Amino acid sequence: MLHLIDATNRHLPKNQKLLEESFLVRHELYVKGRGWKALEKPDGREIDQFDTDAASYVFWADGMEVVGGARFVPTDKPHLMSEVFPHIVTFGSVPRSANIWEITRLFTSRGGKSAVNRRDVTSEVFCAMFELGLVKNLEAITVVCDTFFLPRLLEAEIDVKPLGLPTPYDEGTCIACRLPVNLTQLSAARGGKRGSVLFHIDAPVRNRQPAYARSDAHAAH
Amino acid sequence: MTSAVANNTLDTLEALERAPSILKVKEVFRRAVERFGFTSFLCSAPPRPEEGSVDPVLFDAWSRDWRQRYSKRRHYLHDPMLRELQRTADPFTWDAVAARSPHSPDEQRVMDEAADFGMRGGFVVPIYGVGGQLHAVTMTGLDPQTDSQARAELHLISIYAYARAKHLKKRHGVPPVTLRPREQQVLQWATSGKTDWEIGQILGISESAAHKHIENVKRRMGVGTRVQAIVEAIRQGQVYL
Numbered sequence: 197m198l199h200l201i202d203a204t205n206r207h208l209p210k211n212q213k214l215l216e217e218s219f220l221v222r223h224e225l226y227v228k229g230r231g232w233k234a235l236e237k238p239d240g241r242e243i244d245q246f247d248t249d250a251a252s253y254v255f256w257a258d259g260m261e262v263v264g265g266a267r268f269v270p271t272d273k274p275h276l277m278s279e280v281f282p283h284i285v286t287f288g289s290v291p292r293s294a295n296i297w298e299i300t301r302l303f304t305s306r307g308g309k310s311a312v313n314r315r316d317v318t319s320e321v322f323c324a325m326f327e328l329g330l331v332k333n334l335e336a337i338t339v340v341c342d343t344f345f346l347p348r349l350l351e352a353e354i355d356v357k358p359l360g361l362p363t364p365y366d367e368g369t370c371i372a373c374r375l376p377v378n379l380t381q382l383s384a385a386r387g388g389k390r391g392s393v394l395f396h397i398d399a400p401v402r403n404r405q406p407a408y409a410r411s412d413a414h415a416a417h
Numbered sequence: 418m419t420s421a422v423a424n425n426t427l428d429t430l431e432a433l434e435r436a437p438s439i440l441k442v443k444e445v446f447r448r449a450v451e452r453f454g455f456t457s458f459l460c461s462a463p464p465r466p467e468e469g470s471v472d473p474v475l476f477d478a479w480s481r482d483w484r485q486r487y488s489k490r491r492h493y494l495h496d497p498m499l500r501e502l503q504r505t506a507d508p509f510t511w512d513a514v515a516a517r518s519p520h521s522p523d524e525q526r527v528m529d530e531a532a533d534f535g536m537r538g539g540f541v542v543p544i545y546g547v548g549g550q551l552h553a554v555t556m557t558g559l560d561p562q563t564d565s566q567a568r569a570e571l572h573l574i575s576i577y578a579y580a581r582a583k584h585l586k587k588r589h590g591v592p593p594v595t596l597r598p599r600e601q602q603v604l605q606w607a608t609s610g611k612t613d614w615e616i617g618q619i620l621g622i623s624e625s626a627a628h629k630h631i632e633n634v635k636r637r638m639g640v641g642t643r644v645q646a647i648v649e650a651i652r653q654g655q656v657y658l
Contacts, residue, residue, distance in 0.1 A: 352547060
């Protein structure tokens with residue numbers, strides 16, 4: 197099940213737990229799995245300067261086991277592209293706007309107890325990204341990613357525009373991209389295979405309510 | 418990077434995204450790579466030695482003579498560039514591969530013959546699509562530009578050209594291929610799940626003959642697997658479930 201955590205609800209005990217879980221999963225995947233030593237912290241929680249109250253998180257959790265997720269930071273705040281990778285944005289300048297959010301730490305866990313299909317998790321988090329974008333009235337989502345994702349996105353009919361040329365790094369090349377947010381994008385992400393995952397998007401705008409609200413209201417009793 | 422370069426690349430990407438036909442994709446791609454001194458190009462799934470020279474092509478401006486020579490002499494068995502595709506997922510130049518460790522006489526022959534056909538400099542962009550399917554965009558010329566900036570631009574352009582061509586091919590489907598009587602028989606049995614050996618037994622032909630018929634159908638349809646050929650044939654009403 198998908199959860200959205202942001203400044204308005206991160207203080208809730210359940211969400212604090214999920215967030216903490218996610219830092220441990222990120223450590224497993226990035227520090228131990230991919231060997232990104234630069235992200236290593238002594239307490240085994242992979243957490244960086246962008247994990248602030250400005251960040252929103254989408255987590256796919258099986259009970260309280262975090263099996264997938266992503267982090268979003270509004271680009272008018274310091275974010276990965278502006279602080280660490282501005283040099284790979286060569287077509288114009290780094291997008292900076294409250295209506296453009298950057299996605300980082302898009303992950304799906306390996307191993308663990310959950311038997312949930314990880315490919316479904318990845319697809320749903322990706323759909324959640326566009327649903328979130330629509331609900332928050334975002335213009336676009338930006339990302340720094342491995343260049344090899346580009347053909348896969350394009351083949352899935354996702355509209356993605358490069359913000360610079362592929363740039364070599366240790367493990368290949370990476371590229372800064374911009375994904376417009378609109379219903380067509382959500383539709384492409386769904387691939388005709390799934391419905392709403394985070395928000396009931398098919399409803400007209402004024403009826404849009406968070407899909408999770410009911411479960412949180414329930415928990416508050 | 419100058420904004421003129423950026424505009425050039427962005428214009429090319431835009432033209433590719435809008436291209437209404439594979440022919441147009443080819444035209445836009447050609448204009449883009451010619452700026453760097455590339456005169457021939459090919460976007461296809463790499464031939465797999467065990468399957469012979471089946472290579473579904475998405476688009477190409479490739480010498481027919483060279484393709485025939487390559488196929489006839491089975492250069493796909495020794496082509497160092499094909500080997501490189503198995504070694505790395507990143508774009509590479511022919512020079513980089515040629516400069517690496519000494520090559521066997523067979524490998525050297527492939528490279529020398531390509532040079533005879535005016536293909537001295539080359540650049541290859543491996544592209545892994547949905548489902549992990551591999552295509553490679555290869556471009557060659559007499560003396561092309563392959564500095565890091567050029568490579569980055571060509572990498573990006575190749576990806577968008579591949580994606581548009583793939584999209585157009587999917588949308589317009591596989592053009593009907595009329596199966597020859599024996600091909601139809603062999604494929605019909607394959608549709609029922611018979612192996613090449615079983616088909617050979619049923620039709621009184623050798624196992625390799627049955628195999629060859631299916632390979633021919635795959636090549637003419639421009640598909641990469643037996644299953645795709647069966648699906649296409651069913652779609653075209655040439656075999657039945």
